[in-house]
Amino acid sequence: MTTTWTMSRALNAGLDAALAADGKVLLLGEDVGPLGGVFRVTDSLAAKYGPSRVFDSPLGEAGIVGTAIGLAMRGYRPICEIQFDGFIYPAFNQITSQLAKLTARHEGKASFPVVIRVPYGGHVGAVEHHQESPEAYFAHTAGLRVVSPSTPNDAYWMIQQAVQSNDPVVFFEPKSRYWPKGEVDEESPAATLHTSRVVRGGTDLTLVGHGAMVAMMLQAAEVAATEGTSIEVVDLRSLSPIDFGPLVRSVEKTGRLVVAQEAPGFASLGSEIAATVAERAFYALHAPVLRVSSFDTPFPPAKLESLYLPDADRILEAVDRALDY
Amino acid sequence: MSAAEDDERASVQVVTPDGRFEPNAAAEEYLPYLERVTDDDQRRFYRDMAVVRRFDAEAGHLQRQGQLALWAGSHGQEAAQVGSGRALRAQDTIFPAYREHAVAKIRGVDLLDVLRLMRGLTNGGWVPEEVGNFHLYTLVIGAQTLHATGYAMGVALDGAPTGDPERDEAVLVYFGDGATSEGETSEAFIWATSFATPQVFFLQNNHWAISVPVSRQSRTPLVDRAAGFGLRATRIDGNDVLASYAVTAKQLDDARAGRGPGFIEAMTYRMGAHTTADDPTRYRGSSELEEWRARDPIARFRTHLEAQSLADDGFFADVDQEAADFAADIRRRVVELGPPDPALIFDTVYTDEHPLMSAQQDWLRAYEAGFGA
Structure with missing residues (x-):
């Protein structure tokens, strides 16, 4: 059975399913209760599950994550919401020095199934601290798992899979994709949590990215196709x-790779991808791996974001450079 | 108000610094909790303090001899720790900082495991559920206060108290005066009061955060600050084991009965260095040290036991022998410890399968094997 939902609605349904499936699952954070979250992702869940399952936290990110750790020690599976990307840093100690390392500190004898939901990314014209892409900080930290859905269907399933993970998961929700609608198959998940996926087949060049960049990569591939270039999108x-499996196989076929990301490029996920693909597919490459990123500056005032953030045109510019090699 | 005047504010005291059993006015409401303390219990308290002090000295020696990477001593804080540790009930859960060695021992931790941590063999050392729910040491100052609070939120979510103190659970979290400046500790106070958690915050105010005095942490008595958060806050003479026992027992029972979170400020003193990595003569004078030596928790309690005819020379000789044997046993076992299994690097990071862990472990094995036999 498929339904057409926005990502926000799909996440709401996924959280609902997770809460229904396991009485130990809790939902907490700022304004997640009666308000339903600032993006309404938790809409109506407090009324449905009551204040012992879905509740508002005081305003403190370290407190949200730190108490979620204690709840996990007690056998709960908390899902915490950090209201915006740029507000996650007060919780950095609890996430990176505590949550990420506690299983190792316990020599593997304790699990910390905490999910941290983070609306992230730009293209929404918001004020400072509301448009950042901080995922590399967390991907860099051993002990965490980090995921980001790009479609309503993935959002619906990945949030449930993240809750089932026995390790902590930082779950980045691309807020510019909260409102476009898409098909959701409520019966069978498309893939397991930690798999990448080819979402458009092609032969001349591979584009890889995550979150909101996936829609832009598909848009770029569409334009390129009209010019006779066949792009595979991962x-x-x-x-x-x-x-890396599907990505390396794709590059072995196309010989060219462009990585697209909203985050600044320096020491980013794109850097890791470029390095790893160079190691694993060196002889297949006809051009260096190119990165399309935001600039290595603070996120500028929103009226400048169209110059700061990569878009389909910037992706196509990198595609042209890669093809010119 | 100077720091010295601060300390003289009414603290719950049962045994005076010179060893007289003279509960002060502030102690009155806690006296019913002393009625359950038997003579054997009192001797037990003394034994706990004396053995841990000897253990602490031995650990310091082991560090100086290169057997430990670091040692964080508990000398001077034994009464605060033993009194509170003995006040806990079996079902209670404890979140320590990193020098609560006496509480660790009371709950059943093999103190060799504390030394394995300080020797660099583990970052943890025990399984909390196997040692009286005594959680792992936390080295990031104050971080454990939030874990304790979250855990206590979970206790409350699990169900309302039954009214039976032998069954209802409470949570005790230890931290120091330095930790009171950490934002996370303040957040823990806020969460605890907002969610009316069944927990007690136990502050060992040992007056020094490495080299920084408590007067730099707060211009307000810390017990008053706690009251401002809405915690039931009590200050005690932290070098008085009976005060520590009685106040902690009452605070824990109030917490487990659903009367909300409590806070105890135990006024004590770190007689040694913060850790073996620092030199306290650079930042504090000997007169302060001597002042606190006169308030020593163990000498005081010995005088009390003798005055009350609760223990004789034979008892103290026996305790001294037990302490010496304990230290010798620890020394023997520490030096026999082998290196940790390299698999610890990779096998313990994630609960579920993770491709980088297996790939990097395989790489390390092959690399090591490359050097031949």
């Missing part, structure tokens, strides 16, 4: 670990 889906 949706990363999981940022840690990265499922």
Whole structure:
């Protein structure tokens, strides 16, 4: 059975399913209760499950994650919401020094199934701290798993899979994709949590990215097709670990790779992808792996974001450079 | 108000610094909790403190001899730790900082495991559920206060108290005066009061955060600050084991009965260095040290036991022998410890399968094998 939902609605349904499936699953964060979250992702869940399952936190990100850790020690599976990407840093110690390392500190004898939901990314014209892409910080930290859906269907399934993970998962939700609608298959998940996926077949060049960039890569591939260039598009889906298999196989076929990301490029996921593909598919490459990123600056005032963020045109510019080699 | 005047504010005290059993006015409401303390219990408290002090000294020696990477001593804080540790009930859960060695021992941790941590063989050392729900040491100052609070939220979510103190659970979290400046500790106070958690915050105010005095952490008595968060806050003479026991027992029972979170500020003193990595003569004077030596928790309690005819020379000789044997046993076992299994690097990071862990472990094995036999 398929339904047409926005990603926001799909996440809401996925959270609903996770809460229904396991009485130990909790939903907490700022404004996730009666308000339903600032993006309405948790709409109506507090009314449905009551204040012992879905509840508002005081305003403190370290407190949200730190108490979620304690709840996990007690046997709960908390899903915490960090309201916006740029607000996650007060929780950085609890996420990276505590949550990420606690299983190792316990020599593997304790699990910390905590999900941290983070609306992230730009293209929404918001004020400072509301448009960032901080996923590389967390992908860099051992002990965490990091994922980002690009479609309503993936959002619906990946949030449930993240809740089932016995390890902590940082779940990045591309907020510019909250409102476009898509088909959701409520019966069978398309893929497991930590797999990447070819979302458009092609032969001349591979584009890889995650989250909101997937739609832009598909748009770029569409334009390129009208010019006779066949582009394969890979949706990363999981940022840690990265499922390199489909990507390396794609590059072995096309010989060219462009990585697209909203985050600044320096020491980014794109850097890791470029390095790993160079190691694993060196002889297949006809051109260096190119990265399309935001600039290595703070996110500028929103009226400048169209100059700062990569879009389909910038992706096509990199495609042309790669093809010219 | 100076720091010295601060300390003289009414603290719950049962045994005076010179060893007289003279509960002060502030102690009155806690006296019913002393009625359950038997003579054997009192001797037990003394034994706990004396053995851990000897263990602590031995660990310091082991560090100086290169057997440990670091040692964080508990000398001077034994009464605060033993009194609170003995006040816990079997079903209670404890979140320590990193020098609560006496509480660790009381809950059943083999103190060799603490030394394995300090020797660099593990970042943990025990399984909390196997040692009286005594959680792992946390080295990032104050971080454990939030874990304790979340855990206590979970206790409350699991069900309302039954009213039976032998069954209802409470959570105790230890932290120091330095930790009170960490934002996470303040957040823990806020969450605890907002969710009315069944927990007690146990602050060991040992007056020094490495080289920084408590006067730099707060211009307000810390017990008053806690009250401002809405915690039931009590200050105690932290070098008085009976005060520590009685106040912690009451606070825990209030918490487990659903009366909300409590806070104890135990006024004590770190007689040694913060850890073996620092030199306290660079930042504090000997007169302060001597002042606190006169308030020593163990000497005080010995005088009390003798005055009350609760223990004789034979008892103290026996305790000294037990302490010496304990230290010798620890020394023997520490030096026999082998290196940790390299698999620890990879096998313990994630619960579920992770491709980088297996790939990198395979790489390391092959690399090591490349050097031949």
